[in-house]
Amino acid sequence: MLEDDKWLIESIRLSSGEIGVMPDIKLRKDKPIFAQGEPAEAVFYVQEGRVKVTVVTEQGRAAVVAILDAGEFCGEGCLTGQPSRLTSAVAMSDCVVSRLEKSAMRRLLRDNEQFFEHFLQHLVAGRTRLEAKYVSLLFNSTEERLARVLLNLAGVQNPSSRPWVITGINQETLAEMIGTTRSRVSFFMNKFRRLGFIDYDHNIEVYKTLRSVLLRGDAAWGDDI
Known part of the structure; x- marks a missing residue:
């Protein structure tokens, strides 16, 4: 767990009495968090470890979309109305993640301003990384x-x-x-x-x-x- 993010973990744990919040899920290396094509029902927060996000085309070609470290979210596409997962996420090391179903995530974003700001920073950082990746593929x-x-x-x-x-x-x-x-x-x-x-x-x-x-x-x- 990142020292600066202890407050965020506590925010999630304080919500653990609500339906749809699982604050401390332990995963061994290579265990899946979610799989491409399955229903998109929750957002995951990486407390500890490293997570690989991948996509596989219909022709069977695989690509790594992102490598996520502690302090980052994955599966946030469900908040946009995405019915099924477009990617897969797997633990690259022993991990601890939090699972927040869509309704619980939306409540935290609505009621906790600090949590909202942190999540917004994550989205902006992810967009910046994605743009840099496309530029690199085009010109490097x-x-x-x-x-x-x-x-x-x-x-x-x-x-x-x-x-x-x-x-x-x-x-x-x-x-x-x-x-x-x-x-x-x-x-x-x-x-x-x-x-x-x-x-x-x-x-x-x-x-x-x-x-x-x-x-x-x-x-x-x-x-x-």
Whole structure:
């Protein structure tokens, strides 16, 4: 649980006596939260852990829509009248989530101004991430998209020389996140490691020098096809 969000968890728990509120659901890694196509009846709040949101086309192609950390919501499409889930959500690690049925979520949004403001910030942040993802797909190479995703997942913010560690993400998931094949991800992961930008075994260690991939648009980075 994020320290700054304790008040939000308490708001949900105080509502737990109401119909449709389940405040502390524990899920093991790889357990589904909801599945594409099932009725959209509730919003989920991630208290602890990391959640992957995916979509599968009719042709069977899969893509990662979002990776959500503690403090974020998923399944909010039900509030717009969405009858069934357009995506699936699964726990990428051991998780604790809260489940709020549509009516309970609407009550909290109506009666709790702080909760409303937090949820609004989540929606705006999600929209901003989605726009950035579309821009990246349109204008960035596979190499640049991979570097950006690794930096975002690692949360690289300050100039420290220490590595930031990404856990629970494999190359197949990275490929689904940036719209390419696993072999292309493997190619660039090996390249980044040779250049000293990352290191990986079970986890991925990301160094701030990986930012240089995003700062160089010349032919030296022209290995993409």
